[in-house]
Amino acid sequence: MNLEQLKRIVGENGWLGESDDLSAYVTEWRGSWHGATPLVLLPASTAEVSAILKHCHAERIAVVPQGGNTGLCGGAVPDESGQQVVVSLRRMNRIRSVSPDNFSLVAEAGCILANLQAAASQVGRLFPLSLAAEGSCQIGGNLSTNAGGVNVLRYGTAREQVLGLEVVLADGSVIDGLRELRKDTAGYDLKQLFIGAEGTLGIITAASLRLFPEVTGVGTALLAVDSAPQAVRLLAELRRSLGDQLQAFELISAPAMELVSRHIADTRNPLDDGPPWFVLLETASGDDGAMLEQELMRATGAGLLSDAVLAKSEAERQALWRIRHAVSEAQKHEGASLKHDVSVPVGAIGDFIDAASRAVSNYCPGARVIAFGHVGDGNVHFNVSQPPDWPAERFIALRADMADLVYREVAKFAGSFSAEHGVGVLKREALLRYRSPVEVELMRRLKAALDPHNIMNPGKVL
Amino acid sequence: MNLEQLKRIVGENGWLGESDDLSAYVTEWRGSWHGATPLVLLPASTAEVSAILKHCHAERIAVVPQGGNTGLCGGAVPDESGQQVVVSLRRMNRIRSVSPDNFSLVAEAGCILANLQAAASQVGRLFPLSLAAEGSCQIGGNLSTNAGGVNVLRYGTAREQVLGLEVVLADGSVIDGLRELRKDTAGYDLKQLFIGAEGTLGIITAASLRLFPEVTGVGTALLAVDSAPQAVRLLAELRRSLGDQLQAFELISAPAMELVSRHIADTRNPLDDGPPWFVLLETASGDDGAMLEQELMRATGAGLLSDAVLAKSEAERQALWRIRHAVSEAQKHEGASLKHDVSVPVGAIGDFIDAASRAVSNYCPGARVIAFGHVGDGNVHFNVSQPPDWPAERFIALRADMADLVYREVAKFAGSFSAEHGVGVLKREALLRYRSPVEVELMRRLKAALDPHNIMNPGKVL
Numbered sequence: 065m066n067l068e069q070l071k072r073i074v075g076e077n078g079w080l081g082e083s084d085d086l087s088a089y090v091t092e093w094r095g096s097w098h099g100a101t102p103l104v105l106l107p108a109s110t111a112e113v114s115a116i117l118k119h120c121h122a123e124r125i126a127v128v129p130q131g132g133n134t135g136l137c138g139g140a141v142p143d144e145s146g147q148q149v150v151v152s153l154r155r156m157n158r159i160r161s162v163s164p165d166n167f168s169l170v171a172e173a174g175c176i177l178a179n180l181q182a183a184a185s186q187v188g189r190l191f192p193l194s195l196a197a198e199g200s201c202q203i204g205g206n207l208s209t210n211a212g213g214v215n216v217l218r219y220g221t222a223r224e225q226v227l228g229l230e231v232v233l234a235d236g237s238v239i240d241g242l243r244e245l246r247k248d249t250a251g252y253d254l255k256q257l258f259i260g261a262e263g264t265l266g267i268i269t270a271a272s273l274r275l276f277p278e279v280t281g282v283g284t285a286l287l288a289v290d291s292a293p294q295a296v297r298l299l300a301e302l303r304r305s306l307g308d309q310l311q312a313f314e315l316i317s318a319p320a321m322e323l324v325s326r327h328i329a330d331t332r333n334p335l336d337d338g339p340p341w342f343v344l345l346e347t348a349s350g351d352d353g354a355m356l357e358q359e360l361m362r363a364t365g366a367g368l369l370s371d372a373v374l375a376k377s378e379a380e381r382q383a384l385w386r387i388r389h390a391v392s393e394a395q396k397h398e399g400a401s402l403k404h405d406v407s408v409p410v411g412a413i414g415d416f417i418d419a420a421s422r423a424v425s426n427y428c429p430g431a432r433v434i435a436f437g438h439v440g441d442g443n444v445h446f447n448v449s450q451p452p453d454w455p456a457e458r459f460i461a462l463r464a465d466m467a468d469l470v471y472r473e474v475a476k477f478a479g480s481f482s483a484e485h486g487v488g489v490l491k492r493e494a495l496l497r498y499r500s501p502v503e504v505e506l507m508r509r510l511k512a513a514l515d516p517h518n519i520m521n522p523g524k525v526l
Numbered sequence: 527m528n529l530e531q532l533k534r535i536v537g538e539n540g541w542l543g544e545s546d547d548l549s550a551y552v553t554e555w556r557g558s559w560h561g562a563t564p565l566v567l568l569p570a571s572t573a574e575v576s577a578i579l580k581h582c583h584a585e586r587i588a589v590v591p592q593g594g595n596t597g598l599c600g601g602a603v604p605d606e607s608g609q610q611v612v613v614s615l616r617r618m619n620r621i622r623s624v625s626p627d628n629f630s631l632v633a634e635a636g637c638i639l640a641n642l643q644a645a646a647s648q649v650g651r652l653f654p655l656s657l658a659a660e661g662s663c664q665i666g667g668n669l670s671t672n673a674g675g676v677n678v679l680r681y682g683t684a685r686e687q688v689l690g691l692e693v694v695l696a697d698g699s700v701i702d703g704l705r706e707l708r709k710d711t712a713g714y715d716l717k718q719l720f721i722g723a724e725g726t727l728g729i730i731t732a733a734s735l736r737l738f739p740e741v742t743g744v745g746t747a748l749l750a751v752d753s754a755p756q757a758v759r760l761l762a763e764l765r766r767s768l769g770d771q772l773q774a775f776e777l778i779s780a781p782a783m784e785l786v787s788r789h790i791a792d793t794r795n796p797l798d799d800g801p802p803w804f805v806l807l808e809t810a811s812g813d814d815g816a817m818l819e820q821e822l823m824r825a826t827g828a829g830l831l832s833d834a835v836l837a838k839s840e841a842e843r844q845a846l847w848r849i850r851h852a853v854s855e856a857q858k859h860e861g862a863s864l865k866h867d868v869s870v871p872v873g874a875i876g877d878f879i880d881a882a883s884r885a886v887s888n889y890c891p892g893a894r895v896i897a898f899g900h901v902g903d904g905n906v907h908f909n910v911s912q913p914p915d916w917p918a919e920r921f922i923a924l925r926a927d928m929a930d931l932v933y934r935e936v937a938k939f940a941g942s943f944s945a946e947h948g949v950g951v952l953k954r955e956a957l958l959r960y961r962s963p964v965e966v967e968l969m970r971r972l973k974a975a976l977d978p979h980n981i982m983n984p985g986k987v988l
Contacts (some may be wrong), residue, residue: 212711
């Protein structure tokens with residue numbers, strides 16, 4: 065492997081080698097995957113990315129594209145061979161243009177999501193993609209994994225925010241597809257190929273993205289409901305009455321709420337601990353929640369919820385969201401947990417959680433299901449904490465079998481074993497098992513057509 | 527070509543042959559293209575479509591998939607060779623399931639768009655795709671062309687309505703991808719390939735589609751504005767104040783309005799004829815337009831519009847929309863017209879119309895630009911009527927040169943030569959000229975990977 069040629073392409077400040085600390089580039093941030101690389105390239109332009117891939121294509125050098133490295137499935141780290149070069153997009157972090165009239169902007173792949181949100185906000189626009197890692201994840205990674213987050217109910221996933229892409233293909237050729245158009249039926253929509261492909265078909269170097277009007281007058285409430293199916297009925301009713309004002313609708317199980325109350329000092333459940341399920345919802349109605357309050361009173365009268373509290377200030381709103389965001393943190397205090405980011409049709413959420421919980425109990429008595437998630441999108445984070453008296457290692461050893469057990473239940477409800485985290489290396493086996501042979505074969509055909517030498521993030525997804 | 531085998535697959539009532547009247551299947555509905563076919567197949571199931579393609583793949587028989595045959599670019603009719611078999615999906619017209627809780631339904635490809643809208647409405651849900659041909663176009667065709675229509679500003683194009691697809695590939699294998707999930711990152715998103723591919727990569731046989739809450743309390747207004755850029759500023763201001771309530775924002779030029787008033791008996795412009803541009807807009811605010819009225823008063827105060835009339839009844843609302851929908855009809859009374867369905871960034875609409883109008887005047891003095899369209903999406907129907915004193919044939923002979931002149935202006939504004947009508951046979955030359963060689967080459971690579979024997983709608987798109 066001739067690394068000198070690659071170093072020359074990016075220049076003196078454009079690479080890190082074996083004498084540098086590369087741990088941030090070869091290790092998944094939670095420590096689940098440790099890889100190795102002889103070279104981290106930090107290109108500063110699309111032309112440099114193109115030259116890198118042209119060289120790697122000719123020399124059959126494997127390339128691992130990397131954004132903020134905040135993924136959860138190991139898709140952005142090199143394998144342990146030491147033969148894969150990392151291409152970090154972090155120096156390509158400019159906002160190239162902002163067009164308030166067109167409700168769009170063009171950002172380079174290495175732009176941090178929070179910076180992109182801020183650039184939109186500065187001109188009175190909203191970029192709605194929002195997720196826990198937004199302070200460090202990069203838009204190129206968000207698009208390559210088709211990220212979800214908390215606003216999908218209203219705005220859709222990352223895919224739906226994309227108007228155009230600039231992409232460098234495996235052979236170094238560049239698709240200059242940064243059109244900022246809402247309607248464009250001029251041939252195959254090539255950008256769709258690269259969204260959610262986890263860097264296995266090419267490298268996204270820039271994107272033109274859709275903006276929305278800024279939201280004002282948010283209403284936020286925490287509700288108690290009797291069952292998950294009741295939450296689904298409430299969701300349908302509120303979508304009917306509030307329409308698009310409904311932006312987020314998150315479900316939290318009582319055990320999840322209980323863990324948060326027990327372990328996270330700065331949180332407090334303002335409702336009784338009694339009910340089995342809680343819903344955190346948010347509306348953008350321009351009236352600071354007045355209409356939401358009215359609709360919740362109506363829903364209470366209709367027996368769709370048993371208790372509710374509305375945030376009366378931004379501080380109260382933050383406190384309610386803090387509960388939701390603290391679930392994962394709280395789980396850490398209870399030892400090991402096995403996590404499953406899955407989706408099912410919204411109407412099936414209650415039955416799925418019941419069935420999967422029973423399957424978990426039968427398989428591992430004493431294990432505790434901590435279910436929560438973006439119910440409005442059918443996305444359940446179906447996490448399982450270890451039995452309290454087990455050593456962590458014993459529980460972690462169940463990872464593959466537990467995943468298979470959960471994914472089998474997901475399949476019964478026509479769901480997906482990966483809702484918003486992608487495949488990476490973690491879920492390759494699941495992809496082969498739960499997608500049909502025809503689908504897998506077509507994915508392989510696409511991979512071969514776009515990356516004939518298999519240099520783009522090999523070993524990921526397929 | 528052994529047609530008997532194909533006839534056996536679909537059975538006695540499943541085909542039409544040379545002794546039948548095939549004109550509806552081989553002629554584009556406006557009469558712009560006339561083809562020929564020895565056989566129209568009318569499969570009744572996905573299994574039959576699969577058997578047809580398996581046979582055609584093995585025997586190298588070209589197949590033209592056809593929905594309602596309402597397209598405008600010749601994409602759904604066979605060529606003149608008489609060697610292409612038509613596969614009409616019209617007998618596959620069932621709604622397979624409706625899931626109000628999941629805000630989704632599953633429809634077969636031959637389902638007429640209006641029937642699909644009605645099925646959603648019956649359970650209090652909205653299927654938002656809406657366009658002039660909705661009484662006869664089929665959802666399979668809508669998806670294969672990524673149709674647009676009047677609600678794109680709020681709901682996006684056909685692509686954004688799709689949760690999953692069932693597709694028969696060129697070799698007859700079936701992708702059973704009818705998942706009804708809002709989040710699914712389990713490998714490449716294969717369905718995206720077939721949306722907008724105009725039947726050249728496979729046949730869509732069914733789709734799971736996204737539904738929305740039904741809209742109540744619509745507000746509709748016709749406004750007079752001083753210029754197209756002013757309309758764009760007004761749009762941005764109303765999106766800010768009305769948010770997602772703004773569903774449609776259509777621009778009509780004074781010459782277009784004048785033609786409608788002159789030729790269409792049942793229309794009346796309720797505003798003065800003076801202003802150079804009109805805007806027809808619609809909101810869904812649940813208040814029958816009260817908030818719209820208030821915002822329009824504010825916008826008048828800010829100098830963003832010069833006159834406005836709000837519909838006070840459903841009859842008045844229909845009358846305003848009648849003006850918009852009558853533009854094409856009115857143009858027919860003025861002789862031949864050359865039509866260009868293009869898009870540019872929303873902020874560039876005014877400058878594009880000015881520049882393209884100047885180019886038309888220079889090229890063909892006396893020709894009259896009739897511009898209108900879905901401004902909220904940057905989609906301009908840039909139509910040009912013949913000089914009044916010319917014979918129609920002389921003007922029609924300018925078709926190719928006029929298109930090139932308009933598309934060149936579109937390209938200067940980073941727009942698309944096809945906004946919502948696709949490529950078909952009409953715009954293949956434009957595709958080669960206005961998409962980059964890298965893009966065209968990648969489209970060809972996809973075509974070869976999915977349809978190696980080039981049996982799927984050959985001669986269309988590429």
